[in-house]
Amino acid sequence: xxxxxxxxxxxxxxxxxxLVLNCSFTDSAIYNLQWFxxxxxxxxTSLLLIQSSQREQTSGRLNASLDKSSGRSTLYIAASxxxxxxxxxxxxxxxxxxxxxxxxxxxVKP
Amino acid sequence: DAGVIQSPRHEVTEMGQEVTLRCKPxxxxxxxxxYRQTMMRGLELLIYFxxxxxxxxxxxxxxxxxxKMPNASFSTLKIQPSEPRDSxxxxxxxxxxxGSYxxxxxxxxxxxVV
Numbered sequence: 001x002x003x004x005x006x007x008x009x010x011x012x013x014x015x016x017x018x019l020v021l022n023c024s025f026t027d028s029a030i031y032n033l034q035w036f037x038x039x040x041x042x043x044x045t046s047l048l049l050i051q052s053s054q055r056e057q058t059s060g061r062l063n064a065s066l067d068k069s070s071g072r073s074t075l076y077i078a079a080s081x082x083x084x085x086x087x088x089x090x091x092x093x094x095x096x097x098x099x100x101x102x103x104x105x106x107x108v109k110p
Numbered sequence: 111d112a113g114v115i116q117s118p119r120h121e122v123t124e125m126g127q128e129v130t131l132r133c134k135p136x137x138x139x140x141x142x143x144x145y146r147q148t149m150m151r152g153l154e155l156l157i158y159f160x161x162x163x164x165x166x167x168x169x170x171x172x173x174x175x176x177x178k179m180p181n182a183s184f185s186t187l188k189i190q191p192s193e194p195r196d197s198x199x200x201x202x203x204x205x206x207x208x209g210s211y212x213x214x215x216x217x218x219x220x221x222x223v224v
Contacts, residue, residue, distance in 0.1 A: 031210050042217065043201060049212040089153070093209045096165065098143070100153040 002027045006090055006101035013080055014109050021075040021104045023090030028071050035064050035075050036089040038103070044089065048075070080108045114216035116202050122222045128190040131219045134183055135204030143213065144177055144187050145201040153201070159185065192223045 003026045013019050023033070032051045036044040048057045048064040050073070056065040063076040077084060087103040115134040123129050135142045143158040157167040159179045167177070174193070179185040189196055199220050203213040 032212065034212050036215070041220075044203075044215040046212060046214065051210075091213075093212075096158070096160075096209065097155065098209055098213060102152045 002030075002092060002094065002097070002099045004090060004092055004099050004101040006088075006104050008104060009102065010105040010107075012107040012109065015080060015082060017080050017108075018076070018078050019080055019106070021077070021088050021090075021106070023073040023075070023101055025071045025073075025092045025099075027092075027094060028068050030068065030092045030094040032093050033064075033066055033073050034091045034093070034098075035062075035073075036091065038087045038089060040086075047088075077106075080106075082108045082110050084108050114202055114204050114214050116200075116216035116219050118219060119217065120220045120222075122224065123192055125193055125223055126191045127223075128188065129192045129196075129221060129223075131187040131200050131202075131221070133185045133187070133202030133216060135185070135202070136214055137183070139204035139206050139214070140182070141205045141207060141209065142179060142185050143203040143205075144185070145203065145215075147199045147201060147218070156187070156200075189221075192221075194223045197221055197223050 005024045007022045034049045035047040050057045050066045061078040066073045085108050087105045089103045090101045091098050117132045141160045144156040147153045156169045157177045162179045177187045199218045201218045203215045205213045
C-alpha cells in the first residue's frame with residue numbers, strides 16, 4: 001500500500017526566503033504526482049502536476065521536481081511571501097488511487 | 111467552467127439524523143471521488159466512480175455511508191444515521207480519466223454532528 005510522507009510537518013520562514021518542501025512515497029510505480037495548496041477552512045487548489053515521465057514542472061515562483069526511482073519529490077518556493085502561508089499537500093497517483101501526505105504547514109512571516 | 115461544486119458548504123445536524131452531501135463535477139470529467147478530511151487521519155478516499163459506476167468503495171467506513179451517481183453531472187454522499195465521529199470536511203473531486211491528468215477538488219462540506 002502506497003504511503004506518502006511529507007517533511008517537515010510545519011515550517012516557519014521570514015519573508016523573502018527560498019524554501020523546499022519534501023515528499024516521499026514508498027511505491028515508485030506512480031502515474032503522476034500532484035502538489036496542492038490548502039488554506040485554512042478551504043478546499044485544495046492544484047499547484048503543479050508532474051507526470052511520471054517528467055522530472056519537473058514550474059509555475060511562477062514554484063518548481064516541483066520528481067525522482068521516481070528514489071520515491072521523492074520536492075516543491076521549491078522562491079522568494080516566499082506572506083500570501084504563501086498555507087498547508088501544502090503532496091499526492092501520488094497509481095492503480096486508480098490517489099494517496100495524500102499529511103501536509104506541510106508553511107508560515108511566512110512579514 | 112465553475113469547477114467542482116459542492117453543497118452545502120456547512121452542515122450542522124443532530125446525531126441520528128440523515129445527512130446528504132452533494133457534488134457536481136466538472137463537465138466532461140468522467141471520474142468522481144469522495145474524500146473525508148480530519149485532523150487525525152488527514153485526507154481519506156471514501157469512494158470513487160468512473161463513468162457513473164462505483165469502482166472502489168473500500169474506504170467507506172461503514173454501512174451508514176452510501177454514495178450514488180445517477181448521472182454524469184451529479185453525485186450524493188449520504189450518512190444515515192449520522193454520529194458525532196462523522197464530523198469532518200468532506201471533499202468531492204473530479205478528473206478526466208481515472209486521475210492521470212490530476213484531480214480538481216471542490217471547496218468541501220464541513221459537517222458537524224452534535
